[in-house]
Amino acid sequence: MLTVIVYFYALILGISLIHLAVSAVVTARRMKQKPDLKILNELKSLPRISILKPLKGIDDNLELNLRSFFELDYPDYELIFGLQNTDDPALPIVNKLMMAYPGVNARIVVENSEIGLNPKINNLHNMEKYIRGRYVLISDSNTQVKPEFLNYMLAAILKPDVGLVTATIRGIGAKKLAAIFENLHINTYVSPNVFVADALSGIPVVIGKSILISTQLLKRMGGFKAFKNFLAEDYLLGLKTKSLGLKVSTIPIMVDNVNIEWSLKRFINRHTRWAKIRRNMHIHHYFIESVSNPIALAVILALLLHNALGAGLLLLVTLVKMAHDIYLSRLMKSDLKWYHFFLTPVKDLLISILWFVPFISNTVNWRDNYFKIGKRSELRPLFN
Template sequence: MSIAHFCAFAVALFAIGGWFFVWLMHIVAILYGKYRLHRMLPPPSPEDLQGISIIKPLVGVDPNLFSNLETFFHLKYPAYELLFCVQDENDPAIMVVQKLIETYPKINAKLFIGITKVGANGKINNMVKAYEAAKYDLLVISDSSIRMIEDGLTDMASFLKEDVGLVLQMPYTYNRKGFAATYEKVFFGTWQARNALSANSVGINCSTGMSCLFRKDLIEDAGGLAQFGKYLAEDYFISKVISERGYRTVLCSQPAMQNSGYCSIGDFHKRLIRWSMLRASLLPHLMFFEPLSECMLLGVIVSWAMEYMFGISPMGFFLLHVLLWFLCDYTLLRIVENGPLPFSKFEFLVAWLLREVLAFYLTLQSHRTPYIKWRHKSYKAHWGGIIEEV
């Protein structure tokens, strides 16, 4: 066998092996999603539920902010406090919070204005005051766009066993109108859900900081929340610290319902590019493996490999590959949604095709510049996740 044939054989074998691995992720995600999502554990008795401090970092106002925050005033949980953090005294979010505090005087809620500069991460700077003032040993960090169901906090607390240090709500989206909202829901219910569910099923760090519950003492052992100000992906490192102390990170049954009032495909693509850049700075090997795990590129490579190894028609194999991927993603999305989808099958098809076709392009865009744009600031990420503000 010549060197060229040996190299082609090795590449084809590697591609087919990777293809089977990705299909294993599909199967595990579907089975684990069916097992874990929307299946609440029996809640502990009220006297066994520990108090929880909920930290809500806020910047600016969007059309859904008031209704999103209001859901946290209706939580069915025996003891919790709401700690709202606003960076600037002129931020209009202050009026929204003050109105809610006046409307629900029986709920223990406080407002903190101004940052404590501990690093380049603006979100951490915004939360330090609330973190230090929290009176409970369990903390929840919840983004401003999250909409919580009444028993959502109880659901999270139910999964906090003795060997669990961090409980996550898997990112998803609340039902909203418009194609951009459909596009976001398809992404979070397919690609994001597949990776989060398959990773969590085997104990791999898949932490996201949108909505998470953790033990404060574990973070205090690492130097407190301020120690994570040098990272932009603080959620990943919080989970890593907890794991290093022998505790597990688990998903609870209810997804985190993102409900931003502003929804556009362009803005969402910017988020995807930023997340891709962060993943590459944390785990550099993903720059190579992540694009190869996408439906279209993987399908093209494996179709060639199947023809080279077994003489199978590449076009027929590619079409079958795409069809099966489509059906698996549709099945997983239905599991995450826990019922009929709020859009038609045709809308799902269009949104799914757009995401899959643009996946490789967006990955390339994430490598065009070393600078990460987040809100109104720019950062440069170094290997290991440490950032500096530009």
């Protein structure tokens, strides 16, 4: 019986290493592609884009993050900042930037009305009535972009049958251990596997750091209120776009997710929350996902073999995975240091443990809001 189990894990480990190779090849091909801006030259004028910025508290480098959106090289856009109360510490920062950039069309919306359980959707819904653009960019507060960002996003959504565009996420700025874990995971697992999922299965994996959609399509979906009681509103926006016969496009233009001084508690909370979302969206995909962690599989195989061969395989797999992560980080032009990759096995083993959490808990904590999560990430009050 033990021999059968050993062969089984050896087979799964082989599949996992093949997945690493596919991830590297697909990501390399996608990162070489650059959106073509020629389509913008065919327009008499560029359409207005409304940028929605839901805010709550102070994220890492918040002022620099928001400043990058005041410095966009695009002729017609508006910034709408949403807060739920006037004592939010992000408000003085927004006011300071609005004074520093008087030529940028920007406004602040402070409303605490709630239409559902998703606090981000409540904030977006409060901003929705102020949208004046033909397109809407939903952009999280912990992101930075280059001045030409909107041009690339618009060029992608103007292609035939494209309904939604999202950009590639790159984690930057890590100084503390958990932030290094986070940026390692974003740059070497999350972003590459968005490309892999699209290339191999056509699954639109939309991550809500930066989403461009037409105002008309958003209204057709029922507006933000259609997602009021779901945690994975970004992913569901992608699925809804595809169900309406339109394409979701992930472009290899970076939106930088700034993670500097994370605590380990925050890292664990975020990834247990993400794991619970994925487990409740597609349980079969979630089981397949377990094959994508070769270091964890190699540890199990080494324990089963309990000999020098097992230890040697574990060392070899660890070195291969570290080399894979270094290669992908270079493709992403990450700011991770060479010595950060010695943390790869620790991070991967921690992620493998967190993978089991959704099978013993369905409670999520998001910005001090506690819910139970159900099918398709539907939220329910923790206490009825």
